Amino acid sequence: MTDTASPADTPVPVIDRRRMRLVMAGLMLGLFMSALDQTIISAALRTIADDLNGLSQQAWANTSYMITSVVTTALYGKLSDIYGRRPLYVIAVALFVAGSVLCGLASSMVMLSVFRGVQGLGAGGLMSLAFAILADLLPPTERSRYQAWFGAVFGVAAVVGPVVGGFFAGLDAFAGADGWRWAFFINVPVGIAAVLLILSQVRVQANRSTDKPDIAGVITLVLFLVPVLFAVEEGPKWGWGSAGTLGLFAVGAVGLVLFLMAQRRAGGAALLPTPMFRNPVFSLYNGVNTIVGAAVFGSLAVLPLYLQIVKGLSPTEAGLMLLPQTLGIIVAGRMCSAYVTRTGKFKGSMLAGIVLMMAGTFWFGSFGADTELWQAGVAAGVMGSGIGMCWQVMLVAIQRGLEPRYMGAGIGSFAFFRSIGGTVGISVFFSLFFGTVGGRIADAYADAANDPGFKAALADPAVTSQPANQTLLAGRNGAVSLDDSSFLTHADARLAHPFLEGMADAMQTVFLVSGTLLAVGLVLALIPRDRRPETGTGTDTAPSATEPKEAAAAGRK
Structure with a gap:
């Protein structure tokens, strides 16, 4: 070759x-x-x-x-x-x-x-x-x-x-x-x-x-790509074994087969x-x-x-x-x-x-x-x-x-x-x-439980009462929202470290x-x-x- x-x-x-x-x-x-x-x-x-x-x-x-x-x-x-x-x-x-x-x-x-x-x-x-x-x-x-x-x-x-x-x-x-x-x-x-x-x-x-x-190639290519990528994007939320995720993968597989058939049929025009x-x-x-x-x-x-x-x-x-x-x-x-x-x-x-x-x-x-x-x-x-x-x-x-x-x-x-x-x-x-x-993030907070700096910050009401730190500490149970990460700018560094380590x-x-x-x-x-x-x-x-x-x-x- x-x-x-x-x-x-x-x-x-x-x-x-x-x-x-x-x-x-x-x-x-x-x-x-x-x-x-x-x-x-x-x-x-x-x-x-x-x-x-x-x-x-x-x-x-x-x-x-x-x-x-x-x-x-x-x-x-x-x-x-x-x-x-x-x-x-x-x-x-x-x-x-x-x-x-x-x-x-x-x-x-x-x-x-x-x-x-x-x-x-x-x-x-x-x-x-x-x-x-x-x-x-x-x-x-x-x-x-x-x-x-x-x-x-x-x-x-x-x-x-x-x-x-x-x-x-x-x-x-x-x-x-x-x-x-x-x-x-x-x-x-x-x-x-x-x-x-x-x-x-x-x-x-x-x-x-x-x-x-x-045209058949374009349509079947879309039929292949869109369901597969949507399944990949939503799979973690729906569950990889859920009916929705598996159904989208199945539609994508059909689209792939149809695309390959369309390309073979079109020959040089594909x-x-x-x-x-x-x-x-x-x-x-x-x-x-x-x-x-x-x-x-x-x-x-x-x-x-x-x-x-x-x-x-x-x-x-x-x-x-x-x-x-x-x-x-x-x-x-x-x-x-x-x-x-x-x-x-x-x-x-x-x-x-x-x-x-x-x-x-x-x-x-x-x-x-x-x-x-x-x-x-x-x-x-x-x-x-x-x-x-x-x-x-x-x-x-x-x-x-x-x-x-x-x-x-x-x-x-x-x-x-x-x-x-x-x-x-x-x-x-x-x-x-x-x-x-x-x-x-939850695992990192569990590992930080015995860290002196983390324990001191966690025991200080003046620190834990701050909105940014409250949002941050929700991550101890893995429940923090990541749609807006700007709260990290105002968070206490001792409380933020396990969060960042988890990320x-x-x-x-x-x-x-x-x-x-x-x-x-x-x-x-x-x-x-x-x-x-x-x-x-x-x-x-x-x-x-x-x-x-x-x-x-x-x-x-």
Whole structure:
């Protein structure tokens, strides 16, 4: 089994450098808007949830976004093969901006979750269409150089997002609106600029498909995803063996079967055309992509809660603590891109990336309430380095072997499987956390019963009569409400410590599960053999300067 076996791409239209730079600016603005939104909201979500009285419901703000983005990611890729990239890109940006405005106007966590779903309808097309447009305009030998700039966009967004999100979350009000609402409103000017550039500069698309949209695939995909994710979200409340939970899982299973049947029946017109999966490397690495997406998105959704609630950092401080992760993504991603371009080999980088992510995640799994902050910074840097090494080269692996007519759907599959993994990961990990945290807090209070400081605070009526401390002490029986965690700001530190230790203990479970998932992904990634691609196969790597001259000459022929 090899990493390649791809046919040569068909000729692409000639585009001058000036216009290519403008196209890249438009695509990068769209990607920046999408990536920035995720990092901003991650930093501001605790403040948003406290303000809307729905911390325990915050998973839905992420899950609804991920559900709609997962479904539409595959759809955008396929529709753009049929109707063209430019109109679909404009629609994606317009939906994302409209959803952002609605999110900024939300007055409850339920409304925010619904409007995040509208955002997701647009987000599904921003990344997959950006890579597909690039594939239309550039030959394979030039794509990796431009794709590296896309990686830089995510790196910059990862740096700027947490800081900007923390800044907005820390503002009481700005220009007549709550500060956190500007975390959504900021997308409006960015989206407008992206649309204007793409409308004026992207004109042609080679390899248009004549297939009809796969409506049956969309419907059955929704029938699969929504019941399963709803069951995962509500399972801890209803009980995993309850009729409601099992019924939803059963409906999801039926939806999955129907989706697979619909894809098989649609053939090349499917959302995920079945011929693509005849390439074993494409199939295996999309499996790795899904597992890694679940582990990474799930664990990174919980990490800001650790920093802000357990360690007591402000949103801005928590964002700054994640800068080492961003630095790791940027540096490792650029180094791996250069290595893959020079050698054509990507498996070693991918495996090393997964190992680093495992190391960072298991390190997170050792954190308690008293863990020093420097450890969180270093572990985040290790995690970021693994992300940069793994995902940067995984797209290269997935692109190889795609026929030009499947380019949109194939590249869309990268975002699709990563998003579906992330959606499941966020839902499962938040359910795991909120399903276990009450019991862990009660256990921590039981363990603290003999602590002198805790006993002294508990015996002081002036302390126990405070409303914040009364709310806190309800956790001794696991009955504390986590919809609004702002009471911790005013709580007595001696009484709060067992509470925070219980929360950290529940988070440890999440990180350990994430690390175990990454171990499964590592085993799966070991299966394909890593060979240097043969020259002239249409891959996105050029002959290395260290190759024998005869091989380089053969590649030029």
